[in-house]
Amino acid sequence: MAVYKTVQREILLDFLKARKNEAFTVREIAYELSRRGDLEKIPSESTVYRLLKDLEKNGSVQKDINPENREFVYRLTENHGKGxxxxxxxxxxxxxxxxxxxxxxxxxxxxxxxxxxxxxxxxxxxxxxxxxxxxxxxx
Ligand SMILES: [Zn+2]
CATH class of the missing domain: 3.30.1490 (Dna Ligase; domain 1)
Structure with a gap:
């Protein structure tokens, strides 16, 4: 289980790194990942949410609120990789x-x-x- 979590965390980080100027909701991230054909195990929305919370805690990801629909969106932080x-x-x-x-x-x-x-x-x-x-x- 821990191994899956590690792998999925890398997948999530890679995704955010590849699109670092964009912010996504949990649902959007889970959807984008589910469209990839190369993942052995696609992270569920709740997994994505938990991983994002971890990444937020260690400063890799920041959470913002979309003023239009009040949804939380996540993006890679400016100083990601410096921690x-x-x-x-x-x-x-x-x-x-x-x-x-x-x-x-x-x-x-x-x-x-x-x-x-x-x-x-x-x-x-x-x-x-x-x-x-x-x-x-x-x-
Ligand atoms: Zn432990």
Whole structure:
């Protein structure tokens, strides 16, 4: 389940990146994705909604209201890709990192080997909830 969530999150981000000057409702995004023939599993509207909420939390996506019909629309933020986020490998939840920490991490990573961060940094972690699940304990 977490794997699906990760894949679908990438699909959603790719979609928004490809059309970054436009804003979409949840329904429009789900519809556009459903028209693609190459997806193994098409995200439902509720999945799209949950993913957008995660992306909004980590600053990748911003939510606006369409003044004409009062519907929420989502778009990629201006500074998308300049943040750092933490994603739990078990449940797929995304946790944001504050700006100061984010800047420091970016600076640190820039000095490692031949790596040139393009700004979109994601750490794979195990969140507290998952770590404390009895069956998941491995240290
Ligand atoms: Zn977790």
């Amino acid at each position: 750092v986020s933490m994603r739990c490998r078990v449940c797929g939840n995304v946790y944001s990192v504050d700006n100061e920490t984010s800047r420091r991490l970016q600076a640190d990573i820039a000095g490692v080997g031949d790596i040139v961060p393009d700004g979109d940094i994601e750490f794979i972690v195990e969140c507290r909830n998952c770590k404390h699940r009895p069956e998941e304990q491995n240290n």
